[in-house]
Amino acid sequence: MNFGLERIHSLLEALGRPDERTQIVHVAGTNGKGSVCAYIASVLGTCGYSVGRFNSPHLIEPRDSINVNGQAVSQALYDEAFAHVHQLNKNGAIGASSFECLVGAAFYVFDKAKLDFVVLEVGLGGLLDATNAIRHPAMTVITAIGLDHAHILGHTLEEIATAKAGIMKKGCPVVIAPQDSKKVLDTLVRHADKTGAPYRVAQPSEFIRPNVCQLDIDQAHYIYPIRLVGDYQRMNSATAVTALDWLYRMKLIAMTPEQLATGMNETRWPGRLDWVNVDKYGLRQLLVDGAHNPPATIALRKYIDSLAKNRVIWIIGSTAGKDLHAMMKELIRPQDAVYAVTFTQPEGMPWIKSSSPSDIAKEATQAQSVECCSGLDDALSKAGSISTDHDVVVLCGSLYLVADLYRKLSSPE
Template sequence: MTALDAILQRLMALHPKAIDLSLDRIRRLLAELGDPHLALPPVFHVAGSKGKGSTTAFLRAMAEAAGYRVHAYTSPHLVRFNERIRLAGQLIDDARLIALLERCERVNAGRPITFFEITTAAAYLAFAETPADLVLLETGLGGIADTTNVIPHPRLTALTPIGIDHVGFLGDTVAKIAVSKAGIIKPGIPCIVGPQPDDAMAVIMAKAAACSAPLLCQDRDWSIQPGKDGGLLWREGESVLHLPAPSLLGAHQIVNAGIAVTCARHLAGFEIPPAAIAAGLRGIDWPARMQRLTQGPIAAALPKHTEIWLDGAHNAMAGEALAATLASLPQKNTWLLAGVLNTKDAAGLLRPLAPLIAGGCSIAIPGEANSLSAGDLAQAAAQAGIALDPQPDIATAIGHLAKQQPARLLITGSLYLAGKILTDNK
């Protein structure tokens, strides 16, 4: 176990609940740390049920292509915790991260605080103490009580599509969930809004009206669509941009790209020209979003002709987007390897994929206490119309799938599973 692993494990034990939505604990800790969150460069804040990570990655690539130094805070990580904190374009190194976490740990002095809260406080310290031009903050869960929602005056906010997710914490209807997500809207601060269900849009508009926040909504104030040349056409009033297609696959990534383009155009105080926007769309690096795996032990264990695709889809909205992307590829005999957290609607995630899947395997996500068991996931998959054979681990599942001679293997269900796959496939 590394020194970083040891302190992360220690911090996990500071609170009896993995998730306990409140801003009281982090506000107390931040005050004792000198309120680093109030000393940040201009902040962009994004929430949503689907696409906020990709939208953040697009915007970061665009801003960096324009020459800006960008901090970014995202979650979860795939392989290393350091992925969550990007300082001026580089992942935070172990020594700096350990020092910041130990500092937060000393100041917290053993009082109850969640893992996400104390690690977010460390990120704020890192961002305040490292020169940069812009900070991109992605909510972890919800919005109104998320640890990223302590910034009083962000430069810009954005809401990606909202749907049913985290019902145990945010509510069991789209409207209730939208109340939490829309909590990032701030008085007088513009908010870029992606396509939303009617119930969510009603909540967003009411929140914006209550605090006089301008909204720029997709298909009302701006639009994004495929262009005739295979690229993208973005339009806002008389402004039109002809852009390349994003390097991430899927129609849903066009939506995410459109939100990011609109954010780049409305980020007050920043000049992100069309050439930088185009470079960001082409140059984005965002693993586990319909990522093709062509090398490594997993690829070597499968027949040479097998296409392997890895995606972190983990809710019903993402399942629909993943199914649409899969359907856009040439039809092939496609098998599935799935692992899903027990806080997710596994049947809802898998149901859109059912017409495209010949069979597959279910596993418990290695190292995740909140994973569905392989058997429970197989039962949920059966409800969705997919027959999955429960397997004890990834290696056994891959061996079983190799015997089926699949033309295509889709690995999905969780970003935590995706991270484990990427780790194992080095």
């Protein structure tokens, strides 16, 4: 991948800088970016604002990355946007990458919709990511930092944090999520000070009832329900609420505590601790999670342990280059069963490759049984044939594998 912002700047200039005709909340981090974006966009929509949201990678199909007022953009508009951007790219001999064209297409769509806000998720890293071509965000947000994409961003948490912190801008407020590492938090705070970006460090919310959170910010007292499960949602939701509270205090939005509670409760984010029915394969319930790096697998394992089941039956697929050893070490227990699979090549993302099932199997040797499967159908059938009420069946390791499952479940028989 050829990183740098020259091409995306040229593309946005050719588009007439549509990114400067809306207010942007720019979100970077290792884990939690998607759900934080979803929370913020949902609450802004509940408050009556028109909102665009950009997330990558897409889940089911490429147009999913571009969302307007809670709906993925239509295929016709997606095609129109890409045709226009590709023509500008060709005419200007810009040489923009496919991801840079996707960012340009998103802003073409957002500009056409004349939106009040855009919630923009970083693709990879921060400093050199194509989304960082925006010059005047209303706010930036840094979610939890962990080891991922180390071959590109750096081999220490501090190096990765510095890359993510590259989205901070002078004079632009930044919300920093709770961090597991003091060194990471110190790195982010130092970068904010050096950049001249006013910052707030979010504090985790508390569960006062199952799926109901409480968070105090200065004199404000927020109580809000959430449907996304997992203890880490205390951090993700608090980060979003801290950002929304600050937007309100800056008078950039009007918001009541009731609107915030409604918007938080209405937030959905598929592929994160998502329970689905797959009766066709003899599975009453399947836990689906896109956990694809060590911090995400830690959170997934913590949630599974809370279920108090005897055994986990894993269906695992991973992107090539991920730290399979660390992931398997965190996830697998001696009584578990593992079915290793590949995922379908994602459309429009030729740089993404699936790990071979044999590579996964080599790192899952602590399990009671490990099998390489011919495909997802094979793995689901085998998992269904051995599962009992005392087991939990989990599909994880990559959002691309999650997408394969969702496509399978939504397709007609």
